[in-house]
Amino acid sequence: MEWTDEQIVQRTLNGEVEAFGILVRRWEKKVYGLAYRMLGHYEDARDTTQEIFLTVYRNLRKFRGDAKFSSWLYRIALNCCHNRLRERALQTVPLDESPPVPVDASAHSQVERQQKIERVRRALRALPYEMRQVIIMKEYEGLTFKEIAEILNIPVSTAKTRLYTGLDQLRERLLAVKDAL
Amino acid sequence: MSDHHEQLMEYLYQELSPEEARRFEDHLGTCEMCQKDLADFRRLRQALAAWDVEEVPHISLTIDGSPSRGWLALWRAFPIWMRLVTAAAAAMLVLALFNVQMSYHPQKGFQFSASLWPRAELPGAPQPKPRPVGLTEEQVTALIRTAITQTQRETNEQMAAQLQALAAKLRSENERLLIQMANTLRQEQEERLAELEDQLGQPSTVSTLAELFWEEPNSGY
Numbered sequence: 482m483e484w485t486d487e488q489i490v491q492r493t494l495n496g497e498v499e500a501f502g503i504l505v506r507r508w509e510k511k512v513y514g515l516a517y518r519m520l521g522h523y524e525d526a527r528d529t530t531q532e533i534f535l536t537v538y539r540n541l542r543k544f545r546g547d548a549k550f551s552s553w554l555y556r557i558a559l560n561c562c563h564n565r566l567r568e569r570a571l572q573t574v575p576l577d578e579s580p581p582v583p584v585d586a587s588a589h590s591q592v593e594r595q596q597k598i599e600r601v602r603r604a605l606r607a608l609p610y611e612m613r614q615v616i617i618m619k620e621y622e623g624l625t626f627k628e629i630a631e632i633l634n635i636p637v638s639t640a641k642t643r644l645y646t647g648l649d650q651l652r653e654r655l656l657a658v659k660d661a662l
Numbered sequence: 663m664s665d666h667h668e669q670l671m672e673y674l675y676q677e678l679s680p681e682e683a684r685r686f687e688d689h690l691g692t693c694e695m696c697q698k699d700l701a702d703f704r705r706l707r708q709a710l711a712a713w714d715v716e717e718v719p720h721i722s723l724t725i726d727g728s729p730s731r732g733w734l735a736l737w738r739a740f741p742i743w744m745r746l747v748t749a750a751a752a753a754m755l756v757l758a759l760f761n762v763q764m765s766y767h768p769q770k771g772f773q774f775s776a777s778l779w780p781r782a783e784l785p786g787a788p789q790p791k792p793r794p795v796g797l798t799e800e801q802v803t804a805l806i807r808t809a810i811t812q813t814q815r816e817t818n819e820q821m822a823a824q825l826q827a828l829a830a831k832l833r834s835e836n837e838r839l840l841i842q843m844a845n846t847l848r849q850e851q852e853e854r855l856a857e858l859e860d861q862l863g864q865p866s867t868v869s870t871l872a873e874l875f876w877e878e879p880n881s882g883y
Contacts, residue, residue, distance in 0.1 A: 505723065509718060509721045510715070510718045513718045513719070514715045514718075517715055518713070523719075527719045527721070530719075530721055531723060534721065534723055535723060594712065597712055598713045601709050601710055601712065601713050602713060605710075616710075619675065620707065620711075621713075625677060626671075626672070626675075626677060638668060641667070641668040641671045641672065642667070644671050645667045645668070645670070645671050648703050648706060649699075651706060652702050652703070652706055655706065655709065656702075
């Protein structure tokens with residue numbers, strides 16, 4: 482039987498520190514994906530992911546269990562990303578950094594694919610923060626509208642509205658570029 | 663934002679119940695705008711899906727012990743002098759909380775006693791001299807009145823000094839102007855006198871004072 486997130490949290494709180502490693506392995510890909518798409522920066526996303534899990538660990542006792550662990554984790558993750566974006570705005574660190582391109586990326590189709598990804602990345606980055614985070618949570622994290630609403634503490638209808646408006650703006654930006662879609 | 667937009671979002675991400683989905687499809691058959699939105703957003707989702715995270719970097723966390731170990735790590739990060747100061751402050755706080763009293767007796771040595779409540783002074787201990795409780799209302803009024811009078815006197819003195827300085831300055835300026843005028847007048851008189859002396863030294867063409875001022879009626883005409 483697989484332990485639930487909440488059970489692992491309890492085991493960790495009972496002194497079984499190694500149990501927290503299970504949570505990290507279980508969620509690191511999702512959390513890193515969220516951080517990377519929110520920040521658009523490879524190293525920032527890696528550092529922020531570490532910071533997110535450390536924050537979760539240090540605040541485990543504050544997790545009351547009245548919401549799902551994943552919702553609590555995503556809320557912390559979004560806060561950390563938001564803080565990192567604010568710090569970066571002050572430090573004027575370059576926003577654009579593509580992930581390391583594989584060595585065999587010279588193939589035409591590969592280059593073309595990278596270009597499309599880059600266009601999507603830029604279009605997403607240009608969206609207002611509130612819409613971008615809903616699109617990322619819905620499209621890449623696969624969360625339901627109810628979960629998004631719970632994480633952001635907004636009505637479900639607002640989550641849907643933000644998604645529609647975000648997609649609408651994304652369509653305008655990407656359709657303006659030939660072959661972007 | 664219409665209800666159809668919200669339903670469109672749920673339909674796009676398959677969050678409608680079968681019955682709701684069927685009803686929305688009925689609507690789709692008659693609404694070109696929703697049809698276009700749906701087609702565009704599906705293409706958009708394909709484009710978004712292309713941006714996948716290929717490789718997750720290794721996430722390493724340095725965690726030792728239970729969550730409370732974080733405080734221990736912070737304590738260990740302090741330099742030794744800061745630990746000593748913090749410990750002393752904490753000890754004094756605890757002693758103060760429990761009203762700990764320490765006394766020394768030559769035969770008995772040091773004696774400590776603690777209580778949850780503040781206690782009366784020890785017998786024989788030097789009593790602090792009672793401090794003056796405060797001033798009466800009349801005294802306070804008198805003090806305020808004296809302070810106001812003092813301030814008014816100082817202000818008056820300052821203004822008088824300023825007026826005197828201004829008067830002296832004006833007087834000095836007037837004297838300077840008067841001297842300048844007198845000098846100019848004297849100089850003009852001296853020049854005029856010199857001219858007259860020159861004229862007196864030359865042979866006069868007039869014989870009487872009247873000739874000096876009145877010309878002959880027929881001279882030159």
